[in-house]
Amino acid sequence: MATTEQEVAAASADAAEESEAVVAEMRADPGRIAADFELLSAIGGEPGGGVSRIPFSREERDAHDLVAGWMRDLGLTVRTDSFGNTFGTLAGTDSTRPAIGFGSHLDSVPHGGRFDGAVGVLGALEVIRLFNETGVQTAHPLMVVAFASEEGARFGEPCLGSKAVAGVLQEADLERLRDANGTTLAQAMRALSFDPYAMPQARWAPNTLAAFLELHIEQSRSLDEEDERIGLVDAIAGNTRIRIAIRGRQDHSGGTPMSQRQDALVAAAEVIVAAESIANEPRRRATVATVGRLHVFPNSITTIPGEVEFYLDVRDVDSDRQRLTTQDIVTRAEETAARRGLRCDWEVVSDTSPVVLPRWLRDLTTAAAELLDVPHRVTTSGAGHDAGILSRGIPAAMLFVPSRDGLSHCPEEWTSMEDIAIGAQALAESIRDIDTFLTKEVAE
Numbered sequence: 268m269a270t271t272e273q274e275v276a277a278a279s280a281d282a283a284e285e286s287e288a289v290v291a292e293m294r295a296d297p298g299r300i301a302a303d304f305e306l307l308s309a310i311g312g313e314p315g316g317g318v319s320r321i322p323f324s325r326e327e328r329d330a331h332d333l334v335a336g337w338m339r340d341l342g343l344t345v346r347t348d349s350f351g352n353t354f355g356t357l358a359g360t361d362s363t364r365p366a367i368g369f370g371s372h373l374d375s376v377p378h379g380g381r382f383d384g385a386v387g388v389l390g391a392l393e394v395i396r397l398f399n400e401t402g403v404q405t406a407h408p409l410m411v412v413a414f415a416s417e418e419g420a421r422f423g424e425p426c427l428g429s430k431a432v433a434g435v436l437q438e439a440d441l442e443r444l445r446d447a448n449g450t451t452l453a454q455a456m457r458a459l460s461f462d463p464y465a466m467p468q469a470r471w472a473p474n475t476l477a478a479f480l481e482l483h484i485e486q487s488r489s490l491d492e493e494d495e496r497i498g499l500v501d502a503i504a505g506n507t508r509i510r511i512a513i514r515g516r517q518d519h520s521g522g523t524p525m526s527q528r529q530d531a532l533v534a535a536a537e538v539i540v541a542a543e544s545i546a547n548e549p550r551r552r553a554t555v556a557t558v559g560r561l562h563v564f565p566n567s568i569t570t571i572p573g574e575v576e577f578y579l580d581v582r583d584v585d586s587d588r589q590r591l592t593t594q595d596i597v598t599r600a601e602e603t604a605a606r607r608g609l610r611c612d613w614e615v616v617s618d619t620s621p622v623v624l625p626r627w628l629r630d631l632t633t634a635a636a637e638l639l640d641v642p643h644r645v646t647t648s649g650a651g652h653d654a655g656i657l658s659r660g661i662p663a664a665m666l667f668v669p670s671r672d673g674l675s676h677c678p679e680e681w682t683s684m685e686d687i688a689i690g691a692q693a694l695a696e697s698i699r700d701i702d703t704f705l706t707k708e709v710a711e
């Protein structure tokens with residue numbers, strides 16, 4: 268659907284003209300959004316303001332049930348697919364057209380923030396309210412989306428719900444993916460009365476969506492530092508996740524001389540420090556490497572650890588740097604274990620490529636931010652998102668709202684309701700512009 272920048276500019280100008288009046292009427296309401304946030308944040312809410320709504324938990328499902336009720340209250344037709352994704356659809360004036368989809372996810376990392384994912388779903392509901400209030404009717408049907416299991420925090424593989432609809436989640440993954448307790452994805456789904464082997468039914472037919480937009484917190488510092496209100500995302504980093512197991516010899520911490528030890532934890536510590544210094548090399552620029560989960564066995568104060576398992580997360584917007592850095596860290600792990608007389612095994616848990624989002628769609632969302640006359644910038648996402656998965660087959664765009672001090676995946680994660688309202692308004696305007704643009708483009 269390549270198109271010239273001039274076409275987009277002309278269409279944006281037309282849409283802006285038509286929209287002037289509507290933008291004047293469309294005023295997202297921070298108070299309304301705040302009320303929804305209070306109720307949603309109570310699900311999995313924790314002292315200190317964070318939430319735990321981990322993938323395929325009771326809390327995630329309760330959040331989907333709550334939002335499904337709000338979708339119905341707004342007159343949307345609601346369905347939950349075989350993988351737990353929830354959709355609310357609104358007819359357009361031309362039912363022959365594919366829908367314009369917009370939304371995000373409702374799960375969180377353990378002890379995470381209230382805003383990651385939730386902003387995109389609650390912002391989407393505010394868009395529907397704005398359209399209902401101002402009588403906006405789009406030619407394309409609209410689909411509000413709440414994806415399941417976006418966070419890779421539990422099973423290591425991110426964006427499971429969007430990968431299911433995109434047809435890239437394999438049946439083998441249902442038994443392969445395990446959490447820290449050894450629970451497989453299939454077992455976790457069954458525990459919530461889902462049939463894991465019905466997952467293929469969630470796959471979308473081609474042409475289900477004409478475009479997908481995701482409003483999301485930035486989870487980085489650039490907007491907050493530059494006092495900008497909207498980020499238009501040009502690219503989303505890829506991520507590679509490796510499970511590394513180092514095996515030494517379990518032994519007595521008192522009776523074993525230092526020279527006779529095969530300490531798995533010391534070896535793992537050396538590898539983790541090496542991962543940091545490898546990612547810090549100037550030539551790797553934007554690459555980041557993290558070890559966030561580690562198990563020690565037998566985890567006893569008076570025992571030299573015999574085995575350590577840890578997870579490496581490497582990310583970059585450049586796929587070569589992403590994969591070469593991963594390889595370099597794994598090679599260092601193997602060398603470290605060999606030098607210490609230990610054993611190193613590893614497996615790729617997940618590998619998701621970076622993606623560049625289509626310029627023509629980003630130009631339309633940029634025009635919406637300009638129409639609202641709010642400070643905005645083009646920015647890159649270090650975090651992964653459902654929009655990145657969908658963009659392999661559907662034109663996708665992302666709009667960011669600021670994260671205070673860039674903090675995310677922590678209870679301190681925070682975005683103001685005023686900024687979320689601005690984001691919802693830019694999302695609403697973008698949807699209108701895309702609807703007009705695609706209607707005109709096809710008509711001509």
Ligand code: HGY
Nearest residue numbers: 417418419425650651
């Ligand atoms: O971890 C991430 O990239 C995102 O927050 N799911």
Ligand code: MN
Nearest residue numbers: 383384417483
């Ligand atoms: Mn997210």
Ligand code: MN
Nearest residue numbers: 376383418676
């Ligand atoms: Mn996240």
